[in-house]
Amino acid sequence: MAKVVIDGVDVEFEAGEKIIDVASKVNNHIPRYCYHEGLSIVAQCRMCLVEVEGQRKLVTACSTPCTDGMKVSTKSEKVKKAVSGVQEFLLVNHPLDCPICDQAGECSLQEYSYKHGQEDARTDFFRRTYIDVDMGPSIKKNMNRCIHCTRCIRYCDEVGQIHEMIAQQRGNDTEIVTIDGNPLQTAYAGGLADVCPVGSLTTKDFRFKKRVWYLRSKDTICDGCSQGCNISASFESNLIYRLEPRKNMDINKWWMCDEGRYGFHHVHSPSRVLGPLIKTSDSFESRLWGDLIPSVSALVQQAKNISVVVAADATLEEVAILKTHFSSANFYSYSPSVEKTSEDKAVDHLIRRKDKSPNLKGLEESGLRPFSELKSGSDLLIFFNAGKVRVPYGLAKLAKNAIAIGVAMKEDLNGWNYVLPSLSTYEKSGTFVNHTGMKQKFAAAIAPVGLSRPLNKILEALTKSDRKVG
Amino acid sequence: MNHEIVFSKYYGESQTEGLDYYKKHDYGYNALLKAIEMGFEKVHQEVKDSGLRGRGGAGFPCGMKWGFIPKNTEKPIYLVINADESEPGTFKDRAIMAYQPHLMIEGAIISAMTIKAHMIYVYIRGEYVKEAKILDAAIEEAYKAGYLGKNVAGTGYQLDMVVHRGAGAYICGEETALLNSLEGKRGEPRIKPPFFPAAIGLFSCPTVVNNVETLACVPMIVSKGAEWFRSFGPEKNHGMKLFCISGHVNRPGLYERPMGYPLMKLIEEDCGGIWKGRKLKAAFPGGSSAPVLTAEECNVNLDFDSLAKAGSMLGSAGIMVIDDATCILKVAIRTAHFYQVESCGQCTPCREGSMWLKELHIRLEAGEGKVSDLDLIEDICNNMDGTTICAFGEATAWPLRSMVKKFRSEYEQHVVEKRCPFEG
Ligand SMILES: Cc1cc2nc3c(=O)[nH]c(=O)nc-3n(C[C@H](O)[C@H](O)[C@H](O)COP(=O)(O)O)c2cc1C
Ligand code: SF4
Ligand code: SF4
Ligand code: SF4
Ligand code: FES
Numbered sequence: 036m037a038k039v040v041i042d043g044v045d046v047e048f049e050a051g052e053k054i055i056d057v058a059s060k061v062n063n064h065i066p067r068y069c070y071h072e073g074l075s076i077v078a079q080c081r082m083c084l085v086e087v088e089g090q091r092k093l094v095t096a097c098s099t100p101c102t103d104g105m106k107v108s109t110k111s112e113k114v115k116k117a118v119s120g121v122q123e124f125l126l127v128n129h130p131l132d133c134p135i136c137d138q139a140g141e142c143s144l145q146e147y148s149y150k151h152g153q154e155d156a157r158t159d160f161f162r163r164t165y166i167d168v169d170m171g172p173s174i175k176k177n178m179n180r181c182i183h184c185t186r187c188i189r190y191c192d193e194v195g196q197i198h199e200m201i202a203q204q205r206g207n208d209t210e211i212v213t214i215d216g217n218p219l220q221t222a223y224a225g226g227l228a229d230v231c232p233v234g235s236l237t238t239k240d241f242r243f244k245k246r247v248w249y250l251r252s253k254d255t256i257c258d259g260c261s262q263g264c265n266i267s268a269s270f271e272s273n274l275i276y277r278l279e280p281r282k283n284m285d286i287n288k289w290w291m292c293d294e295g296r297y298g299f300h301h302v303h304s305p306s307r308v309l310g311p312l313i314k315t316s317d318s319f320e321s322r323l324w325g326d327l328i329p330s331v332s333a334l335v336q337q338a339k340n341i342s343v344v345v346a347a348d349a350t351l352e353e354v355a356i357l358k359t360h361f362s363s364a365n366f367y368s369y370s371p372s373v374e375k376t377s378e379d380k381a382v383d384h385l386i387r388r389k390d391k392s393p394n395l396k397g398l399e400e401s402g403l404r405p406f407s408e409l410k411s412g413s414d415l416l417i418f419f420n421a422g423k424v425r426v427p428y429g430l431a432k433l434a435k436n437a438i439a440i441g442v443a444m445k446e447d448l449n450g451w452n453y454v455l456p457s458l459s460t461y462e463k464s465g466t467f468v469n470h471t472g473m474k475q476k477f478a479a480a481i482a483p484v485g486l487s488r489p490l491n492k493i494l495e496a497l498t499k500s501d502r503k504v505g
Numbered sequence: 506m507n508h509e510i511v512f513s514k515y516y517g518e519s520q521t522e523g524l525d526y527y528k529k530h531d532y533g534y535n536a537l538l539k540a541i542e543m544g545f546e547k548v549h550q551e552v553k554d555s556g557l558r559g560r561g562g563a564g565f566p567c568g569m570k571w572g573f574i575p576k577n578t579e580k581p582i583y584l585v586i587n588a589d590e591s592e593p594g595t596f597k598d599r600a601i602m603a604y605q606p607h608l609m610i611e612g613a614i615i616s617a618m619t620i621k622a623h624m625i626y627v628y629i630r631g632e633y634v635k636e637a638k639i640l641d642a643a644i645e646e647a648y649k650a651g652y653l654g655k656n657v658a659g660t661g662y663q664l665d666m667v668v669h670r671g672a673g674a675y676i677c678g679e680e681t682a683l684l685n686s687l688e689g690k691r692g693e694p695r696i697k698p699p700f701f702p703a704a705i706g707l708f709s710c711p712t713v714v715n716n717v718e719t720l721a722c723v724p725m726i727v728s729k730g731a732e733w734f735r736s737f738g739p740e741k742n743h744g745m746k747l748f749c750i751s752g753h754v755n756r757p758g759l760y761e762r763p764m765g766y767p768l769m770k771l772i773e774e775d776c777g778g779i780w781k782g783r784k785l786k787a788a789f790p791g792g793s794s795a796p797v798l799t800a801e802e803c804n805v806n807l808d809f810d811s812l813a814k815a816g817s818m819l820g821s822a823g824i825m826v827i828d829d830a831t832c833i834l835k836v837a838i839r840t841a842h843f844y845q846v847e848s849c850g851q852c853t854p855c856r857e858g859s860m861w862l863k864e865l866h867i868r869l870e871a872g873e874g875k876v877s878d879l880d881l882i883e884d885i886c887n888n889m890d891g892t893t894i895c896a897f898g899e900a901t902a903w904p905l906r907s908m909v910k911k912f913r914s915e916y917e918q919h920v921v922e923k924r925c926p927f928e929g
Contacts, residue, residue, distance in 0.1 A: 078696045079851040081892050092891045098696050120888030124857035157881055160864045183850060202691065205674070206848035207860040 037103035042110055054096035054107055055083055065109055066118065066147045068125075068232050069184040070097035072282075073289040074193055080125075080184050082147065084117045085109045093117055115151075122152045128163045128207075130179045138234030140247040144182065165210065171218030173225050173293055174236050181211055181235040190230045194290055195221030196384055211235075222387060225296040229279060229289075240297050241277045250276060253480035256467055258348050258423040258460040259295035261379050261390040263469035266291055268299065268461055268480040275299050275461055275481060286469065292387050301422045302459045302484065306444040309485025312454040319448055324486065324496070324504040331453050332497045334436055338415035342434060344369050345403060346420035346441070347392030350465025351474075353490050354401045357419060360494045364417070368398035369406045371424055375399070379470055388470055392424050393460075397468035409433065418451075419490065422459045426451075440493060456487040463489060506763055507736045511725055511745045513761040516604045522639050524646040527607035534611050534652055536724035541660055543727070545619045552619070552723065554731035556743040560597075561587050561678075561716030562791070562820045563896075564809040571713055573703035574620050580710040584622040585687065586613055588629040588636075588717045589671055589678035592792035593843060594823030597747035598717035600759050602629070602636040605721070606643035610666070612723035614652060617664055620713050625666040628683050631673045640668050675847040679895050680714040682849065693849045694895035718747060738764025742808035752788075752826035753780050765808040772803070772826060783828040787911075791820025793840050794900030796907035797827075817907075832927040833912040834870040834919060837905055841866050844901040852893040858885050859901050866905075869916060872924035879916050882909045 036047040041058050048057045053076070055065050068080035078098035085096045088106035093114060096107075108114060125144065133139040165178035183202070188211065191200040197220050203210045213219060219227075227236045250269040257264040257278065264287035266278050278299055280291035301307060311327045312319040335341070341364035343357055358366065370392040373379050376399055379390035416434035420426060422442025431437035431450030439447075440455045448454060464478045483489070488504050496504040515521045515530060527533055540548045553568030574582055586609070590598040601609055613625050629637050644666050647653045657664050669687055671677050677686045681695035684707050699705060706712025722744055726734050735743045742764045748771065751757045755777030762771065768790060772778065779785050785800045790807065796817040798805065805815045812819045827836060841863035850856040865882055868874045886906035889898045909916055918926050 076696070077851070078894065079853075081853050081894075084892060095696070098698070100698070117888065117892050121853050121892065124853045124861075124888070127857045127861050158861060160861070182853070183856065185851075202850070205676075205691075206850040206856055207845055209850040209856070 037101070039101045039103075039105045039107060041107045048101040051100055054085060054094075054099050054101055057101050058096065058107070058109060063109060065096045066143075066151055067097055068143060068182055069186060071186050071189075071230055071289075074186060074189040074230070077185060077189070080182065081121045082118060084114060084121070086111045086114050118151045119153055122147055123157070125182050126152070126156065127158050127160075129182070130162060130164075132180070136177075136180065136234035137237045137242055137247075138180075138231075142234060143232035163207070168212070168216070169218075170213055170236075171220075171224060173238055173240075174219060174227050175239050175242060176211070177235050177237070178210055179235075180233050182233055183209055183211070184232060185211075186230040186232065187211060187227050187236055190227060191219075191221060194226065194385065195223045197221050222292050222294070222383065223290060223385065225293045226280070226290055238277070238296075245271060245276045252279075253478065254281060255461060255480050256393065256475050256477045257291060257295040257298070258393040258421065258467070259292070259298045259391065260388040261376070261393060261395060261470035262286060262386045262388045263393055263467055263473070263475050264291045264295055264386060265475075266295070270481050273481045273484065275302055286473070287386050290386060292385075294387070298423065299461065301442065301444070302461055304444065306446060307422070307484070308443045308445060308448070308454050308456050309487060310456060311486065312448065314448075314452050319454070324488070327453065327455075328496050328504065331438065331455070334415065334438070334452065335497060338413075338436070340413045341365070341415045341417060342367065342409060342413045343417045343419070344406065344409065344430065345398060346370070346418070346424035347390070347395035347398050348421040348423040348460065349394060349398070349419055350463070350467060351394070351397045351401065352465045353419065354398060354403070356491050356494060357417075358401070360497075361417065365409075365413075366403045367406050367409045368395060368403040369418075369424065369427065370395045371427070374405050374407055376470065390470065393469070394467040396470060396472060397466070397474075400468060419457070421457075421463075440490065442487075455493055456485065457490050457493060458483055458487055462487065506766070508763055509737070509745065510761055512601065512605070512608075512721065512747055513759065516600055516759065518604070521604045522606050522643060524607060524643070524650060527605065531605060531608060532611055532724040532728055534607070534650070534658075536728040537611055537614055537652060537658060540615045540618070540727045541658060548615060548727055549619050551731050552726055555722075555726045555734040556731075556741060557719065557722050557726060557734065558742070558809060559716055560718035560722070560746070560822070561680075561714075562592070562794075562818075564819060567715065567719055567722075570703070570715070571616070571620050573701075574711045574713060575704065578711055581624065582620055582622040583707045583710055583712040584613060584617040584620060584625045585680075585683065585707060585712055585714045586625065586627040586717060586720060587678060587680060587683060587714050588627050588633070589675075589683060590630050590633070590717070590821075591675040591678050592794060592821040592823050593840075594749060594751050594789065594792050594825040595821040596749045597759060597822065599633060599636055600747065601717050601721050602633070602640055606640050607647070608721045608724060609717050610640075610643055610647050611652070612720035613666065614647075614657065614664060615723050615727060616713070616715065616720055618657070618662060622713070623663050623665065625664065626687055626707070627666070627668045628677070628687055629668055629670055630678075631671040633670075637668055637670050644668065674849075675843075676849045676895075676897060679897065682895070683714065684712065691849075693851050694897070696894055738808055739806070739810075742810055746807070746822060748807060749821075749823045750776055750826065751823070753783065753828035753831070754778065754826050755780050757826075762807070765806045765811065768798075768803050768805050768807050768824070771807070771824070776826075779826070779828050781828070781830075783830055785826065786829040786831060787827045787833065787836075789823070789825040789904065791818045792823040793825065793843060793904055794818075794896075795820045796903045797836075797911065799911050830927065832870065832925055833908055833915050834866060834925070835927075837908045838863065838866045838870055840904055840908075841901070844897070848897060848901070852898060854889040854892045855898045855901065858889040858898075861885055862901070862905055869919050870925055872919055872922065874916075874920050876917060876920050878920075879909055879913060882906070
């Protein structure tokens, strides 16, 4: 295999591979702003300049393909001087308002300033200023911080595939705008905040909510549709603040949609039922688990025929638990958007799917029948969900008695005898099967919220003599 | 020094732009007929042998450039004429297009047939409204006379030619920005690799971009031969050349002289010396992108290699002469301002550096600068030099660095006196 020598280290490469990626293979991180693996190459920021033996001028590592025997230096004096020059140029007009910037702590400009910048500022002129601009429901722009890398423009063109962001004017007056100032149309606008290397484009959802160094994050799977995008959830004090995509070349590449990105707010919604409820004559009353279990248990035991409706945001493990516990019951799957996976399809060119639940495929493979086959009139209907699929309106009326286990909203209580709070996707571990049949395991990001309990603990309590929910 | 007027015979006269006039007084498409007779491989060889170097600025050998077009490509091949002429102090292509448009068209037809292009685009500077109209009319005449269209001069070769007007951006003279602009995109230079025009040019097809004057040399080379062309100018710098002189001389204007003509002779003899009895202070020999020459350094010959040796460049041959009553910092401000507003803004060093440089020069000229600003200017120029996508970065850095280096004491005087010494 062909080899390049980067800072004295031999590295193998495949034809066409660029220096920047080949260097990454040996943990040699070449600084970059405009380059993004998932976007076309423009080599505009000039931050990735490296020296190639035999070439008079420095070349950009992001755009220069390796050739066999090429000798690259990423740390020569000439490179250091040029790179620190580029870094300085970027700061000539930068407001350096890190203390009030959401990107601070995960900002490329900050990071490279430490690594490649100069200690003192040599400029004392007024800086370019613009006012903040609203770019639609998802994104707010602070043009003062923009470093003109054009990742956002390419993201809209190439990922969102809507030509809606452009560079206006030229040179020093260049401003990144949406065409005619229109709100962004793309269903992937939130990704602009991911690709923007600085704090210029931020999501309104996360803006000013939390300094990122307080956040921890855990890998998980988006439960917003049957695609199963790989994501991470950032949280602090058991509160989730944001979701971000994780690279998975087989599923979502580097991206996720806005619906998925902002689709965690039910977890901490003030409407979420966070303690067990029992229906009274005219309302619902809260009970402690221990007080409620005997009557729930009795209701289950009296029922001659039971229907269990499992929302397709349940995990494979939960389906198995339900099937073991209610071994003689009839099981149905429920997704709000499709009846069966055969009706599922892509809804755009990228990743969004019609089936707005993450595990219908898994439920079908576990032998659950389609929801349309559910007949009314059973003694007891048990509904289980994780909150991404909402408790269906009117479902409780299909049986004499009805118990909802899972994540319910206060508006959804009508008709249920008992509402037993269980976990959202972020509070549990488990496995989803995405639309292509790929099994994806994930772990809990946060601990159970309120009095919510895992399904297995709730079901175990129903049969235990001490009636305790573990 | 061998000398023959080949371009500017009738510049300044009226109604010279028609086909009839061109037939009576110039090559009259006989060079095209000769080229057809010779065969285009021979034409290519002749152009190579002539040593013709591009007149757009870089002086790249024309015949060699044509040779980069891939053989047996299935894609269409394009010839694009760079008539954007926006380099400060440059007005030679304008004269060719205004007074002898058919010379350029004939040269373009021969060149297109040599590289097997069937389409010629002329990208003309937006402000050249009159010249664009003249070109349009001349192209129409050429179509009617059968030199363009489905059957060029009875050969069965199809060739079309279209004029496209720019929208007022200097950077669209850079050949890859020009191609982007022609495609309807933002006028931003492309990265090379991969976008070498000969391989991936206009609409991703093989493309040759040549300057107006370069192509206007082709009919005479075909007609009179490579040997004749080589009889002008020193080795590797051949041909007659249009020099644009502006600034503080008594007779500014367009002068046709052989390559290698002495700059001082041009200033002193041809242009009648420096105006108002003043002395020469400095000159840009090749547009504002060329490093400035001090009065002593002006003892240089006007050709690519001599000027390169003198640390400057022939560029667009736009010679701007500066007298000794002029504040060099004012010249620098004007230069920096031009590059600030004309930078396309893609590259960080160019976008930010040009603006920073302008601010520093304004401050210095006003007497509010610091001595350390001089080193800072030099360092900013160093950081722009060789770090950008296109040569615009150097075009900004080189002249500004040359001014602060060569006129450092004048810069310092501004700082020490806290005012411009040239203001009463
Ligand atoms: C910033 C910049 C501006 C340029 N402007 C012009 C121009 O106005 N006209 C021109 O012919 N070439 C211009 N050039 C040079 C072209 O890129 C290109 O080299 C030339 O058109 C090639 O033609 P030639 O080989 O016939 O000289 C410019 C180059 C740069 C970097
Ligand atoms: S807004 Fe962000 S992504 Fe867009 S050009 Fe500016 S810095 Fe780059
Ligand atoms: S495409 Fe689906 S899985 Fe991916 S982020 Fe959007 S909702 Fe979540
Ligand atoms: S050097 Fe300047 S003009 Fe050239 S591409 Fe870069 S920013 Fe644009
Ligand atoms: S990362 Fe290579 S030029 Fe921007």
